[in-house]
Amino acid sequence: MADEQSGQEPIKAPQDARLDSLEQRLEQAQAREAERTGGPIKADANEQLGQRVLSLLIGGLAGGALIGWLFDRLFGTGHLLLVVMMVLGTVGGFWSIFKLVNRRP
Numbered sequence: 001m002a003d004e005q006s007g008q009e010p011i012k013a014p015q016d017a018r019l020d021s022l023e024q025r026l027e028q029a030q031a032r033e034a035e036r037t038g039g040p041i042k043a044d045a046n047e048q049l050g051q052r053v054l055s056l057l058i059g060g061l062a063g064g065a066l067i068g069w070l071f072d073r074l075f076g077t078g079h080l081l082l083v084v085m086m087v088l089g090t091v092g093g094f095w096s097i098f099k100l101v102n103r104r105p
Helices: 002-006 017-037 045-075 080-102
Strands: none
Touching: 045 080
């Protein structure tokens, strides 16, 4: 900000040759990795995976709770089946996440 007020232009250092070399090597490494994996890595792949994991957890828990609540109403068992089905839904959600994470690309 002080440079803007004084009217002076900032001093620019010359580009370091090592940075150019590093950028070239980085581009080459990214090209080799894209060739090895069959395409460029998507920037939002982690975001999609996170959303899928979250949906599996919430879906297992909510689905188990809904089914347990319905069975409790149907059989008149209090809240026993609600708790049992919530636990089973959560275990099913974790099992699905485990399978998703261990799947090879």
